[in-house]
Amino acid sequence: MQVYIDGDFFPEGEAKISVFDHGLLYGDGIFEGIRFYNDRVFRLENHIDRLYDSAKAILLTIPLTREEMTRAVIDTIAKNDLHDGYVRLIVTRGAGTLGISPYRCEKASVIVIASTITLYPADTYEKGLILATCSTRRPRHDTLSPAVKSLNYLSNIMAKVEAMAAGAEEGVMLNAEGYVAECTGDNIFIVKDGTVFTPTVASGSLYGITRQVVMELVEKTGLPLKEIEMTRYDLYTADELFLTGTAAEVVPVSEYDKRKIGDGKAGPVTKRLMADFRSLVETTGAPIY
Ligand code: PMP
Numbered sequence: 470m471q472v473y474i475d476g477d478f479f480p481e482g483e484a485k486i487s488v489f490d491h492g493l494l495y496g497d498g499i500f501e502g503i504r505f506y507n508d509r510v511f512r513l514e515n516h517i518d519r520l521y522d523s524a525k526a527i528l529l530t531i532p533l534t535r536e537e538m539t540r541a542v543i544d545t546i547a548k549n550d551l552h553d554g555y556v557r558l559i560v561t562r563g564a565g566t567l568g569i570s571p572y573r574c575e576k577a578s579v580i581v582i583a584s585t586i587t588l589y590p591a592d593t594y595e596k597g598l599i600l601a602t603c604s605t606r607r608p609r610h611d612t613l614s615p616a617v618k619s620l621n622y623l624s625n626i627m628a629k630v631e632a633m634a635a636g637a638e639e640g641v642m643l644n645a646e647g648y649v650a651e652c653t654g655d656n657i658f659i660v661k662d663g664t665v666f667t668p669t670v671a672s673g674s675l676y677g678i679t680r681q682v683v684m685e686l687v688e689k690t691g692l693p694l695k696e697i698e699m700t701r702y703d704l705y706t707a708d709e710l711f712l713t714g715t716a717a718e719v720v721p722v723s724e725y726d727k728r729k730i731g732d733g734k735a736g737p738v739t740k741r742l743m744a745d746f747r748s749l750v751e752t753t754g755a756p757i758y
Contacts, residue, residue, distance in 0.1 A: 473545045473581035491574050492561025496621040499523040502715045503556040505546055509754030513539060515678045523617045531560055532577055545581040546757050555586035588716045597723030597735055601637035602701060603628035607650040607673035615673045625653040644673035649699040655714035656680040659707035660738045665692050668699045679713035686745045709736035719743045
């Protein structure tokens with residue numbers, strides 16, 4: 470595999486960054502996870518926009534224009550002759566001193582890794598995932614905005630560990646007030662009495678790109694859609710519950726905190742959205758070749 474670092478390609482064993490990079494020392498940096506299907510990069514423009522928004526929020530100057538960044542992603546996929554897979558795009562603060570000041574870091578580094586991916590086994594998409602609530606909360610907006618897709622994933626990782634210790638596959642993270650924010654790596658949707666609901670981004674979630682796509686797909690079905698402050702009770706009593714994320718795509722949930730969701734299988738709205746999502750990803754996106 471060939472990895473892009475700052476304009477050059479390196480074999481994966483030689484793809485290295487400085488031990489003084491603040492991305493490593495302090496998690497000072499941002500990233501994107503992007504899928505490509507059938508020789509097209511799905512929602513590439515949205516990912517590039519979110520990356521530059523994250524950079525702006527943390528005062529990080531990306532040393533490439535949006536066009537150059539878009540090219541770097543496409544070129545890295547092409548260089549590896551891949552047709553379906555996943556791209557990890559990372560911008561670190563760059564090498565600096567041992568102090569935390571970002572102003573001592575001369576130049577941000579851009580890394581692009583293109584690979585293949587399967588997150589959950591195929592039968593998960595029929596049987597559904599098991600979720601559990603984690604005690605680790607999403608950071609408040611006045612700590613580190615959860616909308617910034619930063620390299621600081623420790624709270625998500627600790628939450629994931631908790632979920633797994635509880636015998637679940639994913640963990641629900643609440644915000645400081647106890648409202649449902651999102652899962653450790655996915656956004657959350659429920660269906661109740663024919664209406665689709667998702668927590669507001671202000672509840673402490675990422676502006677998920679799959680979330681946005683699914684909201685557009687819901688609108689096309691004609692079902693009402695509401696962004697609300699959501700509680701665990703809303704999830705327990707939902708007719709359907711599903712998660713969205715670039716890696717996971719649209720994945721049904723069968724059980725949450727030992728409560729069976731609906732009849733314990735992917736419900737009709739979830740199935741319809743999974744199918745609509747599949748046809749969208751196979752037919753749209755920025756061409757690679
Ligand atoms: N929330 C978190 C914390 C995530 O890491 C992700 C995955 N990037 C998501 C939500 C889903 O976002 P997207 O659909 O843009 O992948």
